[in-house]
Amino acid sequence: MKEMKSNKNKIVYAAISISLVMVACTKPVEQLPILGQRTVSGTDTIYHTIAPFQFVDQDSALVNNATFKDKIYVADFFFTSCRTICPIMKTQMLRVYEATREMPDVLLLSHSIDPEFDTVALLHDFAARLDVTSDRWHFVTGVKDSIYKIAQTSYYATALEDKTEPDGFIHSGAFLLIDKQGRIRGKYDGTKEEDVNRLIADIKRLRQEKQINQ
């Protein structure tokens, strides 16, 4: 009798654990990860966010953190005279631009890592020739060191001058997805179509996310 009872208990426990697993597996939409270092102070977790910045876009407008207040945005680093990965990145970013056409809370931010050559006028022409406008896609130039610093310390993207490289720069082809709180929520290879498909899907997911963990 005692043995039977313990068997019954085992079955109950098994049933509970199975249902717990099932509940966990059917959790509706999983949140995107929050990338970067985090610090815990008391009961609060402080996430890595994009540091303050200020650059100038293709229409000579100031672009800073306030430009992206309550906006999701995708950031990358490129330069107009680059013949290696940038043309592919721009083709892929153009796909993101098209895919987010009906999303007023989604913006794009392309930083030039050759800001002395890529003047406002040159970026203006470049954007115009892609048929894109600065209300949704900012091409920015500014102080070179500030752009390199924000690339490396805020976006965790590589951007360096290197005279030994064919084009004179080392840089990653990464696209970074930034949420409305300035946190990095995804990193994608901007030279790969499938990775950019994942980015487009993640933008939709991020827009669905309730603004928790503020």
Add this chain to the structure above:
Amino acid sequence: MRYTAIAGVVFIGLLSCQTRDPKFQQYFVEGEQLYLNNCSNCHHKDGKGLGRIYPPIAGSDYLGRPEAEIICLIKYGIRGEIVVNGTMYHQPMPGVPLLTELEIAEITTYIFNTWGQERGMITIPKVSAALDSCRRN
């Protein structure tokens, strides 16, 4: 009967291979690879370019210019304004100076025989003569 049918198919297959010179085929195939490695970043796999930044090669009226000019710009690049299909482009194109005469012959054979073009093989002597006309010191 069955064997006759098989033999017939094989014969037709052989015939269709013969329509193109094997050397042409080799240039074309190598040229496609070289195009993908050296040109397609900007001009794209399908040759359509990007916006009004990188001009198209597919369906481009620029291919109507002298072949020597096109051979030279692949090797040495081109700067300044050009007009392609009525649109002005001015993004400088860097040349690819490391390309050999054979490689340029292969690339031009590829672009002159794809996207609706059928201009036959571009030979090494042709490339050589073209480069002599624009060689830089």
